[in-house]
Amino acid sequence: MTADAVTGFLEEVFPEMNRAGRIFTIDTIEPGRAIVRARTDATHLRPGGTVSGPTLFSLADFAAYVVILGHIGPQALAVTTNLNINFLTRAGPGELVARCRILKLGKRLVVTDCDITADGSDDLIAQASATYSIPPAR
Amino acid sequence: MTADAVTGFLEEVFPEMNRAGRIFTIDTIEPGRAIVRARTDATHLRPGGTVSGPTLFSLADFAAYVVILGHIGPQALAVTTNLNINFLTRAGPGELVARCRILKLGKRLVVTDCDITADGSDDLIAQASATYSIPPAR
Amino acid sequence: MTADAVTGFLEEVFPEMNRAGRIFTIDTIEPGRAIVRARTDATHLRPGGTVSGPTLFSLADFAAYVVILGHIGPQALAVTTNLNINFLTRAGPGELVARCRILKLGKRLVVTDCDITADGSDDLIAQASATYSIPPAR
Amino acid sequence: MTADAVTGFLEEVFPEMNRAGRIFTIDTIEPGRAIVRARTDATHLRPGGTVSGPTLFSLADFAAYVVILGHIGPQALAVTTNLNINFLTRAGPGELVARCRILKLGKRLVVTDCDITADGSDDLIAQASATYSIPPAR
Numbered sequence: 001m002t003a004d005a006v007t008g009f010l011e012e013v014f015p016e017m018n019r020a021g022r023i024f025t026i027d028t029i030e031p032g033r034a035i036v037r038a039r040t041d042a043t044h045l046r047p048g049g050t051v052s053g054p055t056l057f058s059l060a061d062f063a064a065y066v067v068i069l070g071h072i073g074p075q076a077l078a079v080t081t082n083l084n085i086n087f088l089t090r091a092g093p094g095e096l097v098a099r100c101r102i103l104k105l106g107k108r109l110v111v112t113d114c115d116i117t118a119d120g121s122d123d124l125i126a127q128a129s130a131t132y133s134i135p136p137a138r
Numbered sequence: 139m140t141a142d143a144v145t146g147f148l149e150e151v152f153p154e155m156n157r158a159g160r161i162f163t164i165d166t167i168e169p170g171r172a173i174v175r176a177r178t179d180a181t182h183l184r185p186g187g188t189v190s191g192p193t194l195f196s197l198a199d200f201a202a203y204v205v206i207l208g209h210i211g212p213q214a215l216a217v218t219t220n221l222n223i224n225f226l227t228r229a230g231p232g233e234l235v236a237r238c239r240i241l242k243l244g245k246r247l248v249v250t251d252c253d254i255t256a257d258g259s260d261d262l263i264a265q266a267s268a269t270y271s272i273p274p275a276r
Numbered sequence: 277m278t279a280d281a282v283t284g285f286l287e288e289v290f291p292e293m294n295r296a297g298r299i300f301t302i303d304t305i306e307p308g309r310a311i312v313r314a315r316t317d318a319t320h321l322r323p324g325g326t327v328s329g330p331t332l333f334s335l336a337d338f339a340a341y342v343v344i345l346g347h348i349g350p351q352a353l354a355v356t357t358n359l360n361i362n363f364l365t366r367a368g369p370g371e372l373v374a375r376c377r378i379l380k381l382g383k384r385l386v387v388t389d390c391d392i393t394a395d396g397s398d399d400l401i402a403q404a405s406a407t408y409s410i411p412p413a414r
Numbered sequence: 415m416t417a418d419a420v421t422g423f424l425e426e427v428f429p430e431m432n433r434a435g436r437i438f439t440i441d442t443i444e445p446g447r448a449i450v451r452a453r454t455d456a457t458h459l460r461p462g463g464t465v466s467g468p469t470l471f472s473l474a475d476f477a478a479y480v481v482i483l484g485h486i487g488p489q490a491l492a493v494t495t496n497l498n499i500n501f502l503t504r505a506g507p508g509e510l511v512a513r514c515r516i517l518k519l520g521k522r523l524v525v526t527d528c529d530i531t532a533d534g535s536d537d538l539i540a541q542a543s544a545t546y547s548i549p550p551a552r
């Protein structure tokens with residue numbers, strides 16, 4: 001699936017995802033990879049003006065889902081079974097970029113790895129590996 | 139710190155935490171343990187009516203923070219460095235209960251483990267281990 | 277399967293497991309739980325006389341396998357897909373005890389959690405959660 | 415430190431590392447990265463001829479240590495505090511290659527990420543992120 005196709009699918013099956021305004025956008029989906037952006041605002045910040053852990057988790061989890069959909073097609077029932085996230089440096093407000101790659105594309109499990117940076121920076125804010133379970137084909 | 143003292147401290151330093159209504163409440167803090175509740179509503183649900191991953195992550199991360207504060211005192215600058223979460227079964231709407239224990243209470247790192255269930259059930263919805271870094275005393 | 281049955285099965289299918297002398301022994305298998313011991317010797321120590329990370333990993337992984345076999349029966353082809361281990365305190369030589377519980381017993385995935393202590397102590401040396409993939413029944 | 419300097423340091427402080435013959439060798443250490451090899455033999459195999467989990471864990475943990483030493487200098491007391499490993503595909507006997515990068519180089523914590531493949535292949539066998547704690551300078 002292309003970035004546009006995944007975006008359309010998600011808007012259809014997860015309309016509440018961007019309920020409070022469009023936060024996540026899909027930049028690109030390429031073989032084995034995807035880039036997803038998150039536009040953070042004040043609601044995503046902790047005291048001191050740093051992006052909250054749940055915001056980074058949500059981006060990592062969503063970006064993993066995007067790269068998986070891009071490779072297995074529309075599959076609303078794929079679910080995260082494990083996510084391990086390292087918080088590396090504090091992030092200020094602004095746009096975050098998640099670069100995801102597929103580590104394993106199995107029939108039952110897909111494993112992904114994501115790096116999160118601020119837009120325009122190479123400094124890592126977080127790194128996450130996620131496993132999704134794919135329901136059996138009917 | 140007692141449950142009430144931690145609640146008071148959090149309301150002071152993280153007033154935005156329960157901005158959209160009080161979601162998290164602290165049940166008990168005991169030596170090495172704490173119990174935290176989350177009252178989920180429609181905003182925490184995914185299609186199909188299951189509690190979202192970010193909601194479970196937030197509860198696990200918050201409950202870890204609570205049990206740590208209960209043992210090291212008011213320390214706004216403790217930060218999560220790693221969180222590993224296993225999503226075990228889908229959760230419906232309702233009240234979630236996180237039971238956290240401290241695995242290691244070091245000067246620099248505190249490691250915690252949380253089980254999340256629905257209120258009144260023993261079936262695990264998620265399990266998470268989290269590491270917090272404690273800033274050096276000045 | 278009982279502790280004896282799992283031990284017999286493992287000796288049959290993994291004879292090399294205790295090649296260098298019997299290191300691991302199964303204490304008990306109960307509903308949802310198992311206790312496994314490891315007898316460490318000089319070959320498992322790092323400089324300074326502390327038990328090595330690979331030794332603790334091996335015990336956690338083996339104990340997870342034991343509790344799973346105890347619940348799903350002889351299944352040589354179950355494989356670890358993810359293991360997250362927290363090293364909490366240094367361990368000296370001696371007997372280690374891994375207490376494992378099943379967090380989720382699914383048809384395709386089984387998730388376990390293990391605490392490792394020294395024999396006779398409550399201080400945690402390591403904690404690990406592991407996911408095993410169970411091959412489809414033929 | 416260069417690959418040769420790290421090798422020399424490790425032979426001095428961890429002589430037992432390659433007790434049973436030299437298993438691990440350091441290929442290269444570059445800014446932010448290192449490549450480490452493991453020569454597996456029959457003692458590292460599980461039934462069916464696949465490389466065991468503990469062997470892959472050991473390589474990931476050792477390679478993380480190598481890339482860290484290469485950047486912070488000889489520091490025998492750095493210890494692994496967390497290691498999360500995803501086992502992606504079964505590996506046969508032969509040479510394994512771990513490509514490690516530093517995700518965060520802090521004063522107290524260093525976080526690394528390693529991909530493990532068979533020599534000459536791009537297919538991932540395992541991926542691991544590891545956190546090391548660096549003792550305070552005296």
